[in-house]
Amino acid sequence: MRVDLMRRLALVVALLVPPAAFAAEAEPLAADPALEERVMQLSHMLRCLVCQNQSIAESNAPLAVDLRNQVREQFVAGKDEDAVVEYLVARYGDFVLYLPPFKGTTLVLWLGPVLLLIGGAGWLAWRLRRRVTEAAPPLTNDERARAAALLDGTANTSQEPRS
Amino acid sequence: MKAKFLVPLFIFLLLAGFLGYGLKLNPRELPSVLIDKPAPQFRLAQLSAPDVAIANADMRGQVWLLNVWASWCVACRQEHPVLNGFSRQKVVPLIGLNYKDGADDAKAWLREHGDPYDTSLVDADGRVGIDFGVYGVPETFLIDQAGVIRYKHIGPVTPEAVRDVLLPKIAELKRAG
Numbered sequence A: 001m002r003v004d005l006m007r008r009l010a011l012v013v014a015l016l017v018p019p020a021a022f023a024a025e026a027e028p029l030a031a032d033p034a035l036e037e038r039v040m041q042l043s044h045m046l047r048c049l050v051c052q053n054q055s056i057a058e059s060n061a062p063l064a065v066d067l068r069n070q071v072r073e074q075f076v077a078g079k080d081e082d083a084v085v086e087y088l089v090a091r092y093g094d095f096v097l098y099l100p101p102f103k104g105t106t107l108v109l110w111l112g113p114v115l116l117l118i119g120g121a122g123w124l125a126w127r128l129r130r131r132v133t134e135a136a137p138p139l140t141n142d143e144r145a146r147a148a149a150l151l152d153g154t155a156n157t158s159q160e161p162r163s
Numbered sequence B: 001m002k003a004k005f006l007v008p009l010f011i012f013l014l015l016a017g018f019l020g021y022g023l024k025l026n027p028r029e030l031p032s033v034l035i036d037k038p039a040p041q042f043r044l045a046q047l048s049a050p051d052v053a054i055a056n057a058d059m060r061g062q063v064w065l066l067n068v069w070a071s072w073c074v075a076c077r078q079e080h081p082v083l084n085g086f087s088r089q090k091v092v093p094l095i096g097l098n099y100k101d102g103a104d105d106a107k108a109w110l111r112e113h114g115d116p117y118d119t120s121l122v123d124a125d126g127r128v129g130i131d132f133g134v135y136g137v138p139e140t141f142l143i144d145q146a147g148v149i150r151y152k153h154i155g156p157v158t159p160e161a162v163r164d165v166l167l168p169k170i171a172e173l174k175r176a177g
Helices: A002-024 A033-043 A063-074 A083-090 A104-134 A142-151 B002-024 B075-087 B101-114 B129-130 B161-175
Strands: B043-045 B054-055 B064-069 B094-098 B119-123 B138-142 B149-154
Touching: A033 A063, A033 A083, A063 A083, A063 B129, A083 B101, A104 B119, B075 B101, B075 B161, B094 B129, B101 B119, B119 B129, B149 B161
Parallel strands: B043 B119, B064 B094, B094 B119
Antiparallel strands: B043 B054, B064 B138, B138 B149
16 A cells, blocks of 8 residues: 555656746746746736637747746836736737736627526526416326326236326 | 427537537637727837837827738748738838847848838837737737727738728728828
């Protein structure tokens, strides 16, 4: 058991090492770790325009590197997060934001899922309520007698029941 | 309800319609936020004359094209003959923005493929490119007499784009100005 556990641990370590080694190749961090933390935090919320499904924090496209440097420089110059976002939106539009602003053109984007959820829940409630009210009608005397016969085992099973 | 079995079909057709339309969209072509806004301020050295800088003010009063290019850009090769042909027509000044390139590489590239540009501006660190919202080279901006960006073409300029879009827009701007 112990050997097995050790093996598993070794596997976990082996799987963790390559990304760590890869990270070492990334650009040198700024001297100030707190600043770098801010840069990365904001970069994760910004879309890389070259490889559109990555944030500029994840992408190593030259433009993403440039934009990260821009973010860092502007932080150093004393700008806050909002000012940097404004700077980028002025150049690349709302598309750079992974969290698009709530406005006319993004109304469907923001409200669509909520409307779908409400609509779906409403439809489901309607269906369920209808199912309750549409309970099966009570058995007629004839059907009751046949059911009793079936349960007693006296019914002629070769004969198909007529409905 | 008799037509109930048609509901899934209807939903399918609706989805297929949306998805089919989506297939035709090009996610790489993002509308520029700079359209109808003043071109960003720049002051850049020329490739052929590093001592002489060109700024927005130098282009005032005329309609002109800014073409972002680089010697490392493969698609630029594709559009280059079109630009060569365009500049021979002498319709408007064509200014190159040599984006994140080496001066020697850029000059060699122009010698090899021909130089359609009235001049090329050197944007070695890509800073002006970012100000223009460049995210893929080549991109081409149409700028009017007042220095306002009127149109942006993303990707290689094709002969059709010149004939059907750029030339009519240029003519319109020249008439207005």
